[in-house]
Amino acid sequence: MNSIQDDDLTLLWRQGASAEPDPGEIARLAGRASVSRFDRTVRRRNLGEYAAGLLLLLLFGWGLVAGNDPALDPAIDVIGIGCVAFVMAYLWWKHRHLTPLEPAADARAYQAAMLTRIDNQIRLLRSVRYWYALPLSIPGLWMVLQILLRRDTSGAFGNYRPLAAVLFLVLQTVLVLWVVWLNERWAVRKLRAKRERIEQLYEE
Amino acid sequence: MGETDRRIAYEDLLRRYLPSLRRLARSYARDPGEQEDLLQEIALGLWTALPRFRGDASERTWLYRVAHNTAISFVTQRRRRAQREQGGTSPDTPAPEMSPESTVIEDQQRARLCAAVEELPLTDRQIVVLHFEGLSASEIEAVTGLTAGNVATRLTRARQKLAASVRGKESV
Numbered sequence: 001m002n003s004i005q006d007d008d009l010t011l012l013w014r015q016g017a018s019a020e021p022d023p024g025e026i027a028r029l030a031g032r033a034s035v036s037r038f039d040r041t042v043r044r045r046n047l048g049e050y051a052a053g054l055l056l057l058l059l060f061g062w063g064l065v066a067g068n069d070p071a072l073d074p075a076i077d078v079i080g081i082g083c084v085a086f087v088m089a090y091l092w093w094k095h096r097h098l099t100p101l102e103p104a105a106d107a108r109a110y111q112a113a114m115l116t117r118i119d120n121q122i123r124l125l126r127s128v129r130y131w132y133a134l135p136l137s138i139p140g141l142w143m144v145l146q147i148l149l150r151r152d153t154s155g156a157f158g159n160y161r162p163l164a165a166v167l168f169l170v171l172q173t174v175l176v177l178w179v180v181w182l183n184e185r186w187a188v189r190k191l192r193a194k195r196e197r198i199e200q201l202y203e204e
Numbered sequence: 205m206g207e208t209d210r211r212i213a214y215e216d217l218l219r220r221y222l223p224s225l226r227r228l229a230r231s232y233a234r235d236p237g238e239q240e241d242l243l244q245e246i247a248l249g250l251w252t253a254l255p256r257f258r259g260d261a262s263e264r265t266w267l268y269r270v271a272h273n274t275a276i277s278f279v280t281q282r283r284r285r286a287q288r289e290q291g292g293t294s295p296d297t298p299a300p301e302m303s304p305e306s307t308v309i310e311d312q313q314r315a316r317l318c319a320a321v322e323e324l325p326l327t328d329r330q331i332v333v334l335h336f337e338g339l340s341a342s343e344i345e346a347v348t349g350l351t352a353g354n355v356a357t358r359l360t361r362a363r364q365k366l367a368a369s370v371r372g373k374e375s376v
Contacts, residue, residue, distance in 0.1 A: 009366055012317050013227065013336040015310065026218045029247040101277075103253045103270040104261070107330060108349030110273040114280075197280055201326045 053088040057081060060139070076146070080139035090131045094124055111202055118195045125191070128183040133176045140172045214251055217267065224337050225271055231321050231333050232275040242278050249274035264339060265346045272330055272347065313370055320369035328362040335359055 060080035101113050147165040218225075229242040253270045261269070321329055327348065334344045344355050 006363055009317065009363065009370070010336050010338075012310070012314050012370070013321075015314060026215055026222065029218055029222075029244065100252070101273070102256075103249045103273045104256065104266050105273065106269060106347060106349030107272060107276075107327070110269075110276065114277075194280065198276075201276060201280065 050088060050091075053084050053091075056084045057088075060084065076139055076143050079142055083135040083138050086135050087132055094120075107202075111198065114198050115195060118191050118198070122188055122191050122195075125183045125188050129180045132183070133180050137172060137176055140168065144169045144172075210251075210254055214254055217250060217254075217263075218247065221267055227337070228268075228271050228275065228333055230318055231329055232279055234319075234322060242275060245278050246271045246274045261346055262343065265343050268334060268337070268339065268343075268347045276326070316370050317366060320366050324362055324365065328358050331355055331358050332362045332366065335363075 060077045064074060064077035064081070098117075101110065101117065103110070105113065144165045147161050147168075150161065225246055226239070226243060229239045229246065233239045233242050249270050250267065253266075257263075257266055321332060324332060327350070330348055331344055331350075334347055339347070341352060341355060344350075344359075345352055348355065350358075
């Protein structure tokens with residue numbers, strides 16, 4: 001094959017895997033691609049996002065119904081429910097138009113859709129401190145304030161209430177900073193790397 | 205589209221296009237295990253996209269759009285893992301697919317061709333694979349979203365590269 005023609009290349013290419021598919025293989029692929037599997041995956045992903053929020057709602061709801069430390073203002077539970085509901089609603093609002101990428105789009109449109117999706121997610125994560133960390137900190141801060149402003153020593157922790165409040169504040173601050181770092185730095189860095197990979201894929 | 209109709213249409217698609225999809229998977233993944241994984245991803249992509257197929261584009265155009273886009277998503281996900289596992293080294297030339305009726309030389313040439321195709325830039329690779337699979341210039345334009353001139357230029361350049369690659373390695 002001194003002078004390789006286009007037909008030669010085409011033939012060479014097709015010879016590699018041109019055997020007729022056997023019915024067993026088709027049945028296997030068809031079985032794996034069942035709609036229930038796909039739907040289950042999507043449902044599981046969505047449920048995971050809201051499960052944590054629901055748990056917090058239940059906790060605050062329980063506190064409201066059963067009553068916490070009588071020395072604490074029941075308003076904490078109401079504030080907690082409001083804050084968690086806000087975060088869940090915000091997440092839902094931001095993802096309300098999120099549908100799977102259209103796989104039948106042309107390659108340019110698909111790339112653009114992938115990049116837009118990543119950009120939106122980066123924007124969302126970079127503002128985590130405002131819509132996630134801050135609202136979820138409010139009930140804790142409210143509780144700390146209440147404890148610090150109280151005079152009597154009845155209820156849990158007794159004389160050690162101020163110390164417990166400060167420890168709680170430190171713990172919450174560390175947790176919030178960790179969540180903010182995890183989202184705004186670590187996750188965003190990973191998304192940017194992914195964006196770069198997608199861009200590089202199409203570059204010459 | 206009812207569930208039964210969907211399944212019938214899907215199996216019919218696989219029956220007609222599976223060899224072609226397998227070759228397409230080969231152009232994106234060198235490892236046979238990864239090729240198999242990609243083939244399954246493409247099959248799943250076709251299954252989920254099938255109810256939305258309205259016939260605006262030809263069946264072939266639609267199928268290759270889904271297949272290539274699924275492959276790109278697959279490659280994007282896998283590349284990072286592969287780089288981590290291999291320390292960023294370039295993969296070896298694939299083992300030729302031995303079959304009783306093919307000669308050793310043909311197998312070697314095919315392996316060279318596959319390796320050369322995989323080394324092409326993504327867009328050129330898509331164009332070449334679609335061309336090898338018999339799609340017309342207008343169909344290739346519809347799949348890639350590029351203009352006719354761009355497709356023609358890239359195809360000519362890529363074919364020259366591939367021919368040189370297969371020819372060059374023969375004389376060694």
